[in-house]
Amino acid sequence: xQTVTQSQPEMSVQEAETVTLSCTYDTSESDYYLFWYKxxxxxxxxxxxxxxxxxxxxxxxxxxxxxFQKAAKSFSLKISxxxxxxxxxxxxxxxxxxxxxxxxxxxxxxxxxxxx
Amino acid sequence: EAxxxxxPRYLITVTGKKLTVTCSQNMNHEYMSWYRQDPGLGLRxxxxxxxxxxxxxxxxxxxxxxxxxxxxxxxxxxxxxxxxQTSLYFCASSFNDRGxxxxxxxxxxxxx
Numbered sequence: 334x335q336t337v338t339q340s341q342p343e344m345s346v347q348e349a350e351t352v353t354l355s356c357t358y359d360t361s362e363s364d365y366y367l368f369w370y371k372x373x374x375x376x377x378x379x380x381x382x383x384x385x386x387x388x389x390x391x392x393x394x395x396x397x398x399x400x401f402q403k404a405a406k407s408f409s410l411k412i413s414x415x416x417x418x419x420x421x422x423x424x425x426x427x428x429x430x431x432x433x434x435x436x437x438x439x440x441x442x443x444x445x446x447x448x449x
Numbered sequence: 450e451a452x453x454x455x456x457p458r459y460l461i462t463v464t465g466k467k468l469t470v471t472c473s474q475n476m477n478h479e480y481m482s483w484y485r486q487d488p489g490l491g492l493r494x495x496x497x498x499x500x501x502x503x504x505x506x507x508x509x510x511x512x513x514x515x516x517x518x519x520x521x522x523x524x525x526x527x528x529x530x531x532x533x534q535t536s537l538y539f540c541a542s543s544f545n546d547r548g549x550x551x552x553x554x555x556x557x558x559x560x561x
Contacts, residue, residue: 424492439493
């Protein structure tokens with residue numbers, strides 16, 4: 334069965350600094366998708382970035398970028414120039430084919446604190 | 450505005466009293482799903498639907514029912530709620546089963 338592991342329950346970063354959140358996953362599939370979602374205190378789930386497994390190029394969205402290492406099954410999120418508004422819970426998610434459909438599997442989350 | 454709308458946002462109920470949480474999306478998405486979020490466990494899928502009249506169990510379906518009679522709506526039904534169903538619930542939709550999910554605002558359910 335596929336699993337997603339976020340080994341850092343909590344991280345802190347100084348404002349304007351860079352932080353990397355780690356995520357590893359386990360799968361035997363070759364076709365899958367990886368996502369990072371942000372959940373601020375409002376509890377809304379917001380898509381941060383999406384990566385397709387067949388694409389070797391790492392996805393980027395403004396200050397957010399990923400380091401996708403397919404062989405190592407690693408999908409870390411780098412946040413550059415951290416801002417107070419980046420403080421949130423971050424979830425890594427895997428979407429791959431299971432029993433004929435593409436199911437979402439989420440990690441347990443990393444709470445990011447941004448220090449002024 | 451493209452969105453997924455859940456109602457209610459907060460609900461306190463008593464054990465055994467049937468309740469329905471509604472979910473509606475205006476993006477003509479085919480795929481819809483329900484999740485529950487519990488501390489330390491992340492989000493777990495309850496049920497999903499590939500299209501109208503096509504639904505299937507997720508990882509934690511016990512105690513829940515769903516229906517998909519219209520493409521835009523996907524209500525979650527708790528026939529006889531129990532305290533272990535106290536949780537934060539999310540409805541989500543995506544264009545297909547590979548796309549990024551758009552989430553509703555969440556429903557905080559407390560069963561006493």
